Amino acid sequence: xxxxxxxxxxRAIHAGQAPDPATGAVNVPVYFTSTYAxxxxxxxxxxxxxxxxxxxxxxxxxxxxxLEGGAYAVxxxxxxxxxxxxxxxxAPGDHVIVxxxxxxxxxxxxxxxxxxxxxxxxxxNLTRTDAIEAAWRDETKLVWIETxxxxxxxxxxxxxxxxVAHARGARVVVDNTFATPYLQTPLAHGADVVVHSxxxxxxxxxxxxxxxxxxxxxxxxxxxxxxxxAVGGVPGPMDAYxxxxxxxxxxxRMDRHCENAAAVxxxxxxxxxxxxxxxxxxxxxxxxxxxxxxxxxxxGMVSFEMRGGKDxxxxxxxxTEVFTLAESLGGVESLIEHPGAMTHASVAGSELEVPxxxxxxxxxxxxVADLIDDLTRALDQVSQA
Ligand SMILES: *Cc1c(COP(=O)(O)O)cnc(C)c1O
Numbered sequence: 057x058x059x060x061x062x063x064x065x066x067r068a069i070h071a072g073q074a075p076d077p078a079t080g081a082v083n084v085p086v087y088f089t090s091t092y093a094x095x096x097x098x099x100x101x102x103x104x105x106x107x108x109x110x111x112x113x114x115x116x117x118x119x120x121x122x123l124e125g126g127a128y129a130v131x132x133x134x135x136x137x138x139x140x141x142x143x144x145x146x147a148p149g150d151h152v153i154v155x156x157x158x159x160x161x162x163x164x165x166x167x168x169x170x171x172x173x174x175x176x177x178x179x180x181n182l183t184r185t186d187a188i189e190a191a192w193r194d195e196t197k198l199v200w201i202e203t204x205x206x207x208x209x210x211x212x213x214x215x216x217x218x219x220v221a222h223a224r225g226a227r228v229v230v231d232n233t234f235a236t237p238y239l240q241t242p243l244a245h246g247a248d249v250v251v252h253s254x255x256x257x258x259x260x261x262x263x264x265x266x267x268x269x270x271x272x273x274x275x276x277x278x279x280x281x282x283x284x285x286a287v288g289g290v291p292g293p294m295d296a297y298x299x300x301x302x303x304x305x306x307x308x309r310m311d312r313h314c315e316n317a318a319a320v321x322x323x324x325x326x327x328x329x330x331x332x333x334x335x336x337x338x339x340x341x342x343x344x345x346x347x348x349x350x351x352x353x354x355x356g357m358v359s360f361e362m363r364g365g366k367d368x369x370x371x372x373x374x375x376t377e378v379f380t381l382a383e384s385l386g387g388v389e390s391l392i393e394h395p396g397a398m399t400h401a402s403v404a405g406s407e408l409e410v411p412x413x414x415x416x417x418x419x420x421x422x423x424v425a426d427l428i429d430d431l432t433r434a435l436d437q438v439s440q441a
Contacts, residue, residue, distance in 0.1 A: 064123065064238055065307045072118025073300070084115040086297045107288050113296040117268075119303055120258075123237040124250050126270035128277035130284050131296065135233065135253025136161055137289035138267030140169070142229060142251060144287065145279045148174025151195040155182045156408065157208045158200060159231065160400040163408055166200075179407055182212045183343070188220050196224065201247070202231040203240075204347070206385075207359050207395040207416040209334040211343025214350060218246030227276070233257070233386070238310045240351045248273055256386025257356070260302035260309055264295050309388065309421055313356025316427060317419040321358045323428050329368065329439035331413065334359040357385060358417045359395075366412030368438050369394050373415060375434035378426050385418035390427055392417055 062070070073084050087110055094100045103109035113131055121129035132138040139162055146152070154166060156179035166177045180191040182201055199221045203212040218228045230242035233253045242250050252258060254266035271277050284290065291299070314337075321335035333340075336347035337354030347354060362368040372392075373381050379392040383399050393399060395410045403409055419427065 067122050068119065068238075068306055069304050071122035072115040084112055084297070084300060086293045087111045088293055106293075107290055108285055110290075110293050110296065112293040112300070113291060116291075116296045116300045116303070119300060120237075120252070120254075120268050121270055123241075123303070123306075124232070124270040125237075125241045125243050125272075126250065127272045127274070128280075129268055129270045130277070130280045131254070131291050131299075132267040132269070132284070133289045133291050133295070134265045135251065135255060135267035136165060138251050138253075138269050139165055141280055141283040141287065141289060142249065142269055143170050143175065144283045145276065146170075146175055146197055149176075149195055150197045151176040151178065151193045152198045152200055153178050153180050153182075153188060153191045153196055154200040155202050155205055155210070155212065156180055157205045157210050157410075158202050158408070159206045159233075160403045160408065162200070162202070162231065163406070164402045182217055183210060185216065185220055188217065192224060196226050199226055199228045200231070201228060201242075202234075203350075204234045204336055204343075204355060204357065206234060206357075207400060207410060207414065209234075209336060209341070209357060209359050211336050211341070211347045211350070213346045214242050214245035214247055218248075222246070227273075234355055234357055235351060236306060236310060238307050239314075239353045239355060243270070243272055245350060249276060254299050254302075255384065257310065257313070258302055258306060258386075259299045260306065260387060261298075262384065262387035262389065264298040264302075266291050266295050266299050310353065310356070312421040313419060314353035316421065316424045317356045317358050317417075318354065319424050320417065320419050320427055320431065323432065324358065324360050327432070327435050329363055329435045331361045331363045356419045358419055360415055360417075361411055362413040362415060362438070364413070364438065366394075366396065369413045369415050370397070371441065372434055372438045375437055376430050377434075378422060378430040379417065379434075385416075387418070388421050390418060390420035390422060 117129040178191040181187040227248040229249045230247040236257045249271040252268040325333045335358045379390045
């Protein structure tokens with residue numbers, strides 16, 4: 057059975073993870089080493105230095121490439137370090153079209169780090185081809201998709217955007233953090249590169265920060281490897297180990313995340329304190345049909361707007377007990393947050409500002425009845441106050 061023929065679940069556990077040839081260890085060992093002995097100048101068994109490569113990190117890269125259907129993966133110390141490496145392959149004067157509800161940290165990186173360096177960026181509604189065409193410039197080199205987006209859960213048709221971008225000679229990147237390769241493989245829909253914050257669902261246990269880039273484009277992969285090595289935003293061996301351990305259970309965790317999130321979204325949609333729910337699995341979601349085509353499931357993230365606006369949202373996020381008030385997402389435990397004041401505070405006052413009444417849930421894999429009870433009690437309490 058070759059890796060290509062095996063199911064996602066099998067590849068997640070075995071791709072890049074053959075028993076250690078030296079000892080038979082079933083788990084890929086954590087290779088705590090900064091350098092490697094050479095038998096003579098220029099002759100080394102694996103790599104010359106651990107910034108260049110590390111066997112634990114290598115196993116993770118082989119596995120992530122396989123799961124995304126890519127030939128090359130490069131892992132980083134964080135999702136933003138991965139994004140930084142990708143943007144360094146552009147040049148001053150180049151232009152990027154970015155989703156107008158992209159992750160706040162991505163927008164901050166583009167505008168406040170790469171802006172002064174000379175990179176131009178235009179936020180656009182990527183659900184509309186005419187908006188992409190209107191934002192287009194001769195210098196446009198990259199279109200930055202995030203689907204589902206954080207925190208508004210907008211669904212973008214990857215194939216449709218890729219068609220527009222490729223016709224004009226630009227590349228397409230998809231931030232696949234919310235969906236994970238279990239639910240969506242953007243390269244198969246025409247994307248040129250996938251970016252991940254592996255901190256979230258891929259790691260899955262809220263115990264490690266990491267990022268990854270995956271591509272089939274050999275020339276881009278070479279550029280990314282060079283930046284990886286020359287700039288050095290690499291993950292440590294323990295980070296790679298924890299992330300790889302998370303990957304093994306990605307499929308079963310995502311199934312439960314999807315199931316629990318669908319139940320929570322339905323409850324929210326019928327609660328009088330809630331004005332609107334954003335969950336791609338609801339038939340009322342404007343991207344529901346595209347998500348049904350493009351994704352294997354709708355994910356574990358749910359956002360909703362409180363009728364009582366910012367005040368009600370702020371009180372709600374402090375009133376739950378099973379849902380922990382915290383930033384981040386994608387771990388086994390349920391989290392609740394107020395994007396306007398927390399994860400997306402950096403885009404306040406910009407055209408990416410999120411509604412004040414918006415609440416974002418990362419629905420975990422606890423018992424779904426406990427999650428629904430917790431939220432219902434907190435919503436009742438806020439709406440009665
Ligand atoms: C968290 C996140 C990032 C940034 O990743 P870090 O690992 O925190 O650096 C990028 N994109 C999305 C969609 C995220 O949720």
